[in-house]
Amino acid sequence: MAVRLFEGRDHAAAYCRYRVTPCELIDTIVSYVEKKTPNQCNLAVDVGCGSGQGTILLAPHFTKVVGTDVSPAQLEMALTNENPPNVSYRECPAETLPFACGEVDLVSAFAAAHWFDREKFLLEVDRVLRPGGCLALLSYSMDMELEYGDVPDTTLNGICKEFYTALLPFRHPHLGTSSSDIYSAMFDSCPYPDKEWTGSLKVKRSLPLSGYIGMVETFSSFQGLLQKDPSRAERLSDDTKNKLMSAMKVSSPETEVTVIVKFFYWLARKPL
Template sequence: MAIRLFKKTAFSFTYQKYMIQVSDEITNMVLSYVKMRANGRTLEKAVDVGCGTGRYTLPLAPHFKKVLGLDISDSQISVAKQMSIAKNVSYMVAEAENLPLKDASVDLVHAGVATHWFTIDKFLKEAVRVLKMGGCFATHAFELSSEIEYKNLSDDLNEVMSKVWDTLIQQVDIPADKAFSRYQNVFEAIPLKDKEHITDIPSKIQLSVPEMVGFIQSIVMFQQLKEKDVTRAERLLTHTEKRFREILGEEADSARMNVHMKHFCVLACKH
């Protein structure tokens, strides 16, 4: 199971270093939703479930008195603690299906790029249990595809990256309805009436060739491929970097490619 890979220290550092940056669009969407539903109420506590190295945990810190990051991987939590600079943020090793929190004690249950790894019904039951009345639930992830934009070379660059995605998608070891439904299954399973499912949320990041190669390594499916066939995995990286450099030519060391991603998000409120 892929979850085991998140417990490896080397992968935790790779994930922290190279995984695509936090989406401001998603963060702002979640915070706007929570504050609107709070209707002026002080936001006391948020919990970030499956927090990994804390990439989505820290942006919550300025908006809540306390933020707790939870993850099943002690190596991810260890990296998160090293990266944490917010005094009101703490971390703990815990399962998403068994949250170490009291009933009705949390203003926001958040899970970024993580819910597809959980036993969804059990996680949602726990999320609803710990939410206060008027508290919110938010989960989101990005689609397993991208579109590269760089001068008149976009088509060639996208052809290379498309082959990478095709290879990585073959490694997906969770059911298709969880991996490719854009969380429609999560939306339908939420036992709350006040809920929204938003798809095709655009974001744009800029990556150099080394950063793009690093991003590939930070994707858990690549790590699964590496476990199965290290030669094939290394060949994929080497070939991809070589093709990017061939296409970019003299600009290979200086180019900052625009990489367009699409995110999806599920929001809900407990009444």
């Protein structure tokens, strides 16, 4: 059974505002789709699309892009985007996609597949993909890093690690100790012989320090703490922010920092 989270309106709004989408990977995905079957980029389906950041990035490359999600709140947020005319959204589980057999050229999932029922999802992907169609799954690890001016990276990242360590007891049990293990297991269980795993891609973004804090607050572990003890969650977030500002010698949480997000991904092609 799939795990359902991220369905509240406030969480959906924060997800839309703070999550980082690796636009650097879109060309890699599209090139993989076109490698053996060029000029067949008609329909892409972005599963677990959330607020649609990844869905929109696919739009220039496909005739039609459909984002799907189980959360009405996330889809409502996606509809507030400036969506291209070839982008639409559907509410449905990842394991039951509303598409005909062999209709889809690409199935993607951006930082969502770890919540799916792995066996049922892969079977559904195989059903909807055309021969030669592709699957692209990607996510990132929690251990993001920060850079700021001449401040030693070890100083900032030591504070970040304290933040992550405090959240570990509230990590959802479905994720285990590492979500990358879930993706690795999915990769191994995918029956397609044509598949590629990439274990590390560092993506850098300039964000306000408050944006980094906001991104961590969208994680399921922080949300777990927030539900159990809101005051403690707020204190932890504020203490981390203040420690980082002190180390950076700045007075505003809107000070820009470089956030390094560590992505991993895999691509697979259904046999022709």
